[in-house]
Structure formats: C-alpha cells, structure tokens
Amino acid sequence: MRISIIALMLILVGCKSPKKDYDFTFFKWNIHESYYLKFNSSDTVYCVDNYGFKEQTSFTILNKNEKERIQSMLDTITFPEIEAYESQVDDGETNAFVLKNKNQLKKLKIHGHNGPILFRLFGKSLDNIKNSHEFTKTNKKIDLKEINKMVISEVKFVPRKKDSLK
Numbered sequence: 001m002r003i004s005i006i007a008l009m010l011i012l013v014g015c016k017s018p019k020k021d022y023d024f025t026f027f028k029w030n031i032h033e034s035y036y037l038k039f040n041s042s043d044t045v046y047c048v049d050n051y052g053f054k055e056q057t058s059f060t061i062l063n064k065n066e067k068e069r070i071q072s073m074l075d076t077i078t079f080p081e082i083e084a085y086e087s088q089v090d091d092g093e094t095n096a097f098v099l100k101n102k103n104q105l106k107k108l109k110i111h112g113h114n115g116p117i118l119f120r121l122f123g124k125s126l127d128n129i130k131n132s133h134e135f136t137k138t139n140k141k142i143d144l145k146e147i148n149k150m151v152i153s154e155v156k157f158v159p160r161k162k163d164s165l166k
Helices: 002-014 064-076 117-131 145-151
Strands: 023-029 034-040 044-049 056-061 084-086 094-101 104-111 136-138
Touching (some): 023 117, 034 117, 064 117, 094 145, 104 145
Antiparallel strands (some): 044 056, 056 136, 094 104
C-alpha cells in the first residue's frame, strides 16, 4: 500500500506542467516618472526608479493572482515584427517591453499613442501593479543592458569642420 501511495504521488508531481522560465523587463518614462520593472519566474519584482538622474532599486513580492496574470500574459502575448512604434511628438509617454525566454529575445518600444493596444493595456496593468505595492529598497544591481539599447539614445559626437579663413 505504501509503495502505491508513493508511486501515485510521484506520478501526480510529474504531471505538473513544466514551469516556464522567463526574464521580462518593462520600462515606463514620461515627464513625471521613469522606472523599470524586472520580472522573472519567481514572485519577486524589482523596480529601478531612475527619475531625476538617480537610480534606486527596490523590490516587492507579487501575490499569486498577480504572478499568474503576468505569467499568462507573457505566455500568450505575441510581439509584433516591428520593434518600435514612435510618434513624431517628443513628449508623451514611452513604454518598452523586453522578454527573454530560452533562446528567444522579443522587444517592443511604444512612444505616444501608437503601437498595439494589447501592449498599451499590458503596460497600464503593470503600472497599476507597481502603484499598488510598497517596495523595499535594496542594493541589488539589475541588468538593464538589453532594454537600455532600446530606450536610451546614443549620443554621437560629430566633429565640426574648422572654418577656413580666406
């Protein structure tokens, strides 16, 4: 009897759907705030606030429903082939999304009111999650290289030609 119970438990545990590992970063910038949210397959979310040229990292723990909603969205959302939707107006809001799982890297940057509505709604839901939690400061360094390639413009130095005097 004991062996049957152990065998049944092993079968039930083995039947669980495999946990999908992912690394997801969301970026939001507007005139009032600028921050990154970093999610992975755990229930911890990191926030890197970089408004006003400071950089403060903090974290919070998601409840089960929030974690499942984000996981479900990341499992089903389809990134468009176009990686950037930008309006001609410089002000407004920028949202960027970077999803790494297995060997895939998917990116999307939306500035203004352009871009897929599903991503704009997803960005609002992530912002709501951020605003509904208290975050605890930490000294942990968060890797933002991949998303920064999209959201931080490179400054290119072009030397001026010296004016010739005649």
